[in-house]
Amino acid sequence: MHFAPRWLALAGLALVTTATSVSAQTGTKIDSTNIRKIYDEALLRGQSYENLRQLTGTIGGRLSGSPQAEKAVQWGKVTMEKLGLDRVYLQEVMVPHWVRGPKEKAQIKPAKGKGIALNVCALGGSVGTNGKMQAGVVEVDSWQELAAMPDDKVKGKFIFYNRPMNPTFIETGRAYGDAGDQRRRGAIEAAKRGAIGALVRSLSLAHDDFPHTGTMSYDEQVKKVPAAALSTNDADELSQLLKADPGLTVELEMGCQQLPEVKSYNVIGEIKGSKYPDEIISVGGHLDSWDLAQGAHDDGTGCVQSMEVLRLLKATGLRPERTVRAVLFMNEENGTRGGNKYAELAKAANEKHLAAMESDGGGFTPRGFGIEGSPEVVKKVQQWSPLFAPYKSEEIGPGHGGTDIGPLKEQVKALIGYECDDQRYFDIHHTAADTFDKVNRRELELGGASMAALIYLMSKYGL
Amino acid sequence: MHFAPRWLALAGLALVTTATSVSAQTGTKIDSTNIRKIYDEALLRGQSYENLRQLTGTIGGRLSGSPQAEKAVQWGKVTMEKLGLDRVYLQEVMVPHWVRGPKEKAQIKPAKGKGIALNVCALGGSVGTNGKMQAGVVEVDSWQELAAMPDDKVKGKFIFYNRPMNPTFIETGRAYGDAGDQRRRGAIEAAKRGAIGALVRSLSLAHDDFPHTGTMSYDEQVKKVPAAALSTNDADELSQLLKADPGLTVELEMGCQQLPEVKSYNVIGEIKGSKYPDEIISVGGHLDSWDLAQGAHDDGTGCVQSMEVLRLLKATGLRPERTVRAVLFMNEENGTRGGNKYAELAKAANEKHLAAMESDGGGFTPRGFGIEGSPEVVKKVQQWSPLFAPYKSEEIGPGHGGTDIGPLKEQVKALIGYECDDQRYFDIHHTAADTFDKVNRRELELGGASMAALIYLMSKYGL
Structure with missing residues (x-):
């Protein structure tokens, strides 16, 4: 009042x-x-x-x-x-x-037990998966961490970019800019290392089940691999499960394409x-x-x-x-x-x-x-x-x-x-x-x- | 960004x-x-x-x-x-x-045709209606308007206070203060003129179906009559209908009481x-x-x-x-x-x-x-x-x-x-x-x- x-x-x-x-x-x-x-x-x-x-x-x-x-x-x-x-x-x-095509699907396949559905969406501009793709997952928080990994650890895997937006920035746009490189360059850097796709933590300060799309880039000199966003809740869950079960795989299916x-x-x-x-x-x-x-x-x-x-x-x-x-x-x-x-x-x-x-x-x-x-x-x-x-x-x-x-x-x-x-x-x-x-x-x-x-x-x- | x-x-x-x-x-x-x-x-x-x-x-x-x-x-x-x-x-x-008691009910009873339900709630502190009350409705936008009305126009009626919060005030609290007198004094001023109750437009800048409660006052020297809030949408509707059908009545039932x-x-x-x-x-x-x-x-x-x-x-x-x-x-x-x-x-x-x-x-x-x-x-x-x-x-x-x-x-x-x-x-x-x-x-x-x-x-x- x-x-x-x-x-x-x-x-x-x-x-x-x-x-x-x-x-x-x-x-x-x-x-x-x-x-x-x-x-x-x-x-x-x-x-x-x-x-x-x-x-x-x-x-x-x-x-x-x-x-x-x-x-x-x-x-x-x-x-x-x-x-x-x-x-x-x-x-x-x-x-x-x-175009996105039919709704995307993804699930975590643990070493044992049933698959766990993930809330995902293709990042804008991504190529599709051409059917189902299944691979192990390597989580990274920074480009340095990715660069330091030996080839055999990342080749044939999904790179999972899980650095959150920084909640301590008062201007949320600054936190968006700061974490946005993962979405923009994630697929390129993953492909350069022989990975088959990129999974990117949604650019959001909320903890919920919505995957956030947004534009991503390819480099014409580098193989185009699919890139998907995970909801922040699911990114947290995947990260947790990976700690207990580093051998788990993720299955991803996206029918998106560039016309x-x-x-x-x-x-x-x-x-x-x-x-x-x-x-x-x-x-x-x-x-x-x-x-x-x-x-x-x-x-x-x-x-x-x-x-x-x-x-x-x-x-x-x-x-x-x-x-x-x-x-x-x-x-x-x-x-x-x-x-x-x-x-x-x-x-x-x-x-x-x-x-x-x-x-x-x-x-x-x-x-x-x-x-x-x-x-x-x-x-x-x-x-x-x-x-x-x-x-x-x-x-x-x-x-x-x-x-x-x-x-x-x-x-x-x-x-x-x-x-x-x-x-x-x-x-x-x-x-x-x-x-x-x-x-x-x-x-x-x-x-x-x-x-x-x-x-x-x-x-x-x-x- | x-x-x-x-x-x-x-x-x-x-x-x-x-x-x-x-x-x-x-x-x-x-x-x-x-x-x-x-x-x-x-x-x-x-x-x-x-x-x-x-x-x-x-x-x-x-x-x-x-x-x-x-x-x-x-x-x-x-x-x-x-x-x-x-x-x-x-x-x-x-x-x-x-205590409010069971959910309040109100309806407009037009001269002809079926009753129209109103979204109402008792204002906090109001007396109940002791069963159903039914009466004609007199709409006012100001105390001056009420004061200028002849006794026979207001006696036995509901006074309907319909002055909206002023949307041009940038600080919404100022608009709340400005319109709040209707809620606070509405029942007293209605009773002084022989009216049987007060219907008050909800204190809200939104147009929706929620009635807004809030405290109201009585004067120990003046008869206590019931006071209810109408949602802003229903206040608008009642006002419209009154123009076409000034003889309509409102039926109100509230079981609230002071313990x-x-x-x-x-x-x-x-x-x-x-x-x-x-x-x-x-x-x-x-x-x-x-x-x-x-x-x-x-x-x-x-x-x-x-x-x-x-x-x-x-x-x-x-x-x-x-x-x-x-x-x-x-x-x-x-x-x-x-x-x-x-x-x-x-x-x-x-x-x-x-x-x-x-x-x-x-x-x-x-x-x-x-x-x-x-x-x-x-x-x-x-x-x-x-x-x-x-x-x-x-x-x-x-x-x-x-x-x-x-x-x-x-x-x-x-x-x-x-x-x-x-x-x-x-x-x-x-x-x-x-x-x-x-x-x-x-x-x-x-x-x-x-x-x-x-x-x-x-x-x-x-x-």
């Missing part, structure tokens, strides 16, 4: 902090009034939650190349057309088409700038998701928030002075083809991009923004921090933009990552549990409002 | 802010190392989540006076005894004993201060909950976090210089008897309380602390803010302490409210949906660590 307007004190603090560098253009009364309008519209009449319900409920998982991804493209286009924008269009892009590339699209909607129509600020999320999930937090939320930014600017009558574009990128999960194509076409057309923002860390309670740009640009955005203090979204500092907007880096003054509470994100990331019911309406709508507020400021003042 | 240590920039900012007033004792290297130890212990070996699983799973809802509340007292005592504290004891207190007071207990565990054993810092949550729910976020989380504070101090070897007490208060929900008793006995024993902290806003991601104290004390605690920046828990400012610690106000330098993300809290507050599965392990454990860190600092430096 917190009734006291604690943020008043915080806002005051922030104003003092920036007093020496504050310019007349920042933190004006009219800006604070307009930003309040944006938040009110989002909290009273926000549409992103209902849009997300549609996307996740009627289309669901939408991996690049799938019929669902194409449905999502059409849905995105129709949904933006209803907003009465100046322009809505598709941007063609060829994408990879990997020829197919044509797909980025979906783009635009409000022309009233004063500087040639200067562009883009805001986006990615429309594709993994196939196991509804793709609610990853990244349905980023898509509906990006569309909501345009709706909020229109509904509040705050026509931007610079052009604002919402981009629903295709293929973030396994190729970044949409992001690359967008940047390539922007460059070819000699477009002047001022900034690009991305929301791809879930639809949780906003905290602020991470800015990838020069120290001067970071400082400029930080000056607006007091305007976000009433909304507890004022943490602005150097940070990471986003995968889809990364290719735009040379063309913009700033890549901006929308940042929200990150504690629960990796519990559900890339699993069947990433569903609509995990998204809270207020948290989602507050996020869209924060994004719209910063875009309003950039469209007015530039960078 | 936020890998950049954005908090470094923020921490820098905060240090600059307080540079003029920072003293040698704040923000020392050893403090930051010790606080890191506390967080590591919580994130690697935290026990509050498993304790909460026990409390909610094996005992569940535990309204004052119920057998479950008594089980919770025993559970709290045994759980603290396992921590190897210097002292664990119970503090006797008489508490009200209200004689019973004996219960606060549960207290203590680590004696190594240097100043007579100076006491208390930290608590409330052990009772509403009967409908498991009482997970309200306030199982505050109880397990308070016990965890003691465990963290012991496990890290950071013996506090001042005495630290965890207090599991009884009867926050409908009487604050435990809080009153604790303060009364502390005063009678001439104890020297330095500060009291409470966690009663759920077990969500920490944001910081609200301080109820002199400006000097607030400033002193704010000086430690940079130490919390790496944990994103650095929002420290004037604020509200907590209901249970409120009675201690005259005896302490500061009442401190633990503050966490508040966006989802009122969706489940006082309903059957306040269950263990709504609590995230990391969010909960981070909260306990934040609380322990501030208590460590106060126990070292005083206030």
Whole structure:
């Protein structure tokens, strides 16, 4: 029960902090009034939650190349057309088409006794097993441990990468990055040593039965061996059993395969700038998701928030002075083809991009923004921090933009990552549990409002 | 995917802010190392989540006076005894004993056609209906609207208080406070006008079917009439139907009643201060909950976090210089008897309380602390803010302490409210949906660590 307007004190603090560098253009009364309008519209009449319900409920998982991804493209286009924008269009892009095939199966076969089923899923991009594969298992926690093993210990085996995400990192994305090498390079390093496959502990801070998929890599010079994720509970169990029974085997069956590339699209909607129509600020999320999930937090939320930014600017009558574009990128999960194509076409057309923002860390309670740009640009955005203090979204500092907007880096003054509470994100990331019911309406709508507020400021003042 | 240590920039900012007033004792290297130890212990070996699983799973809802509340007292005592504290004891207190009786029922009876069932629950403390009550319904949004109504319009009717919580307040507790008068005073004001009962829109920002209970009041000078909460969906439906059919009636049946007071207990565990054993810092949550729910976020989380504070101090070897007490208060929900008793006995024993902290806003991601104290004390605690920046828990400012610690106000330098993300809290507050599965392990454990860190600092430096 917190009734006291604690943020008043915080806002005051922030104003003092920036007093020496504050310019007349920042933190004006009219800006604070307009930003309040944006938040009110989002909290009273926000549409992103209902849009997300549609996307996740009627289309669901939408991996690049799938019929669902194409449905999502059409849905995105129709949904933006209803907003009465100046322009809505598709941007063609060829994408990879990997399919999982029938549900994967795996079991532990102890030396004695019955098999123990494992919760597994193929990592995205993996080759299939071509029937059943059965082999012994070698557990490793690090590349050094793998490198130090004699050939005869690893040849013909599954390499089981079981280093957990580090729970002591406060930023969960850091723990994800830190443990993610196992998923990305696991199959390559296993094959180099003559192993027949990779089993990878799911990238999750939770202890549960969901296997987490995600992209993995091959090296064209190295044999392609299958790679599967185990749920964290099952990784713990396998590790335990291995200690007692090092001779156990695992049987794995996966029917996944890579099909020829197919044509797909980025979906783009635009409000022309009233004063500087040639200067562009883009805001986006990615429309594709993994196939196991509804793709609610990853990244349905980023898509509906990006569309909501345009709706909020229109509904509040705050026509931007610079052009604002919402981009629903295709293929973030396994190729970044949409992001690359967008940047390539922007460059070819000699477009002047001022900034690009991305929301791809879930639809949780906003905290602020991470800015990838020069120290001067970071400082400029930080000056607006007091305007976000009433909304507890004022943490602005150097940070990471986003995968889809990364290719735009040379063309913009700033890549901006929308940042929200990150504690629960990796519990559900890339699993069947990433569903609509995990998204809270207020948290989602507050996020869209924060994004719209910063875009309003950039469209007015530039960078 | 936020890998950049954005908090470094923020921490820098905060240090600059307080540079003029920072003293040698704040923000020392050893403090930051010790606080890191506390967080590591919580994130690697935290026990509050498993304790909460026990409390909610094996005992569940535990309204004052119920057998479950008594089980919770025993559970709290045994759980603290396992921590190897210097002292664990119970503090006797008489508490009200209200019982809901069989599940409440209500239906809308339209002029024509079949009855429509309503999701209702008695407000805590309400009298029963003594069989079925049936009456017309008058909807009001404000006291003014009720006051302006002629007697013949309201007499013998149900007054239907349907003013929603204001979704544009960013702090949800403010919206709760703002709309809560309807629940607290609804029955009194209805009876004053000759109405036979109060129907109150649930205090929730969500649109769903859960009725939210919570305490209500009577005035001994005014007739006691029954008061029930409607789910927000059903409040909307009733309001809609009333427009088309103002002559509809509602039938309500509630078997709740007030029984004689019973004996219960606060549960207290203590680590004696190594240097100043007579100076006491208390930290608590409330052990009772509403009967409908498991009482997970309200306030199982505050109880397990308070016990965890003691465990963290012991496990890290950071013996506090001042005495630290965890207090599991009884009867926050409908009487604050435990809080009153604790303060009364502390005063009678001439104890020297330095500060009291409470966690009663759920077990969500920490944001910081609200301080109820002199400006000097607030400033002193704010000086430690940079130490919390790496944990994103650095929002420290004037604020509200907590209901249970409120009675201690005259005896302490500061009442401190633990503050966490508040966006989802009122969706489940006082309903059957306040269950263990709504609590995230990391969010909960981070909260306990934040609380322990501030208590460590106060126990070292005083206030």
